[in-house]
Amino acid sequence: MASLIFPLDARRVKWSSSVEQSWEVNEQVSASGKRRAISYQSLPAWTFNIDFPYLTAAEKDQLFAFYTRVKGQLVxxxxKDAENYKVENLTLIKNSDGTYQLVANMNGQQEPVEYADKLTVYVDGTEQSTSSYTLDNGAIKFTTAPADTAVVKASYEYYWKVVFSKTKITVTQIFKNVFKVSLAMKVVR
Incomplete structure (x- = not known):
């Protein structure tokens, strides 16, 4: 199945759009006041809250069709966020299976990426042809593995794997053939 990509250009969002980071923490406090806390998350939860202040009728229809296709929160x-989507010359770490995982860099927090485009890969400073590697779930696998001492770097634009946060979508008409919408999307892994 082809990857489903959010159809609207996130660079057209309103400036007041936001990103939330959250951690679920279980806390217990004893009668003496001693606190015990634990989180079962290894990575933070991210939510993108975005407003599109001006959509055309065609974009509104495209958004409704996409929302139907993903069945709201289901799929x-x-x-690709407007601000957090690009990595330049990032040194990649070699996985135990010999692949190199692409990562998102969100305010210093790095986490695995499943989908990226505009990928350029370098081994010891030499750009690699696209026929010398494959990309599978965000992991680069070389047809001929670089030396263990080789430095592998990459530049790319990454996408966040998300679902809509709400079970319904509301698009408001503000003028003839001009609409606005507010959306929230949470990262899933």
Missing amino acids: PFYY
Whole structure:
């Protein structure tokens, strides 16, 4: 199945759009006041709250069709954020299986990426042809593995794997053939 990609250009969002980071923490406090806390998350939860202040009728229809296709909150899809989407010359770490995982860099927090485009890969400073590697779930696998001492770097634009946060979508008409919508999408792994 082809990857589902959010159809609207996130660079057209309103400036007041936001990103939330959250951690679920279980806390117990004893009668003496001693606190015990634990989180079962290894990565933070991210939510993108975005407003599109001006949509055309065609974009509104495209958004409704996409929302139908993913059945609201049911089916995950990929979203390229307006601010957090690009990595330049990042040194990649070699996985135990010999692949190199692409990562998102969100305010210093790095986490695995499943989908990316505009990928350029370098081994010891030399750009690699696209026929010398494959990309599978965000992991680069070389047809001929680089030396263990090789430095592998990459530049790319990444997408966040998300679902809509709400079970319904409301698009408001503000003028003839001009609409606005507010959306929230949470990252899923």
